[in-house]
Amino acid sequence: MPDAGPAPEDKDPVPFADAMDGPMYVVTAAADGERAGCLVGFASQCSIDPPRFMVWLSTANRTYRVARQAPCLTVHVLRRDQHALAGLFGGRTGDEVDKFAGVEWRPGLEGAPVLADVRAWFTGRVEEQVPGGDHVGFLLSPAEQSPEATAADGPPLRFADVRDLEAGHPA
DSSP states (O other), rough: OOOOOSSSSSSSOOOOHOOOOBEEEEEEETTTTTEEEEEEEEEEEEETTTTTEEEEEEETTTTHHHHHOOOEEEEEEEEEEHHHHHHHHHHTTTTTTTTTSSOEEEEEEGGOOOESSSSSSEEEEEEEEEEEEEEEEEEEEEEEEOOOOOOOGGOOBBBOOOOOOOOOSSO
């Protein structure tokens, strides 16, 4: 009988991150006089007609608490060279630090912060919130956006680029 190889429990599993090296986003929200933002890896276009985008926020995150009341969220695509900005929004908690201090931004639609000097951004109206375990999905209907990014803007930041970051909150 041929050797079937190691038992399944002996095999090294393929790390999820290696299979899913997707783009990373900074998502910002404003509601009730508060603003917040965090680094997000769980997000995707989810409909063509009508156009829709889903962003998943950790329920442990301050941004989630602000976003629950926000009419709009802004989704920012960072450039690969913006590791420090990703570190600020992903490695610090808004419970302890104002992430917007020292970062150029402006209030956008419904007050949702729009970061300056990012690869691209869009603001979406929150259509629905969908529970999903330790994250809640925010279904967005795009309402305004930056000019389209070009190759000159550089490649987008991906999960592999920020693997070294320690999250400001546990998932």
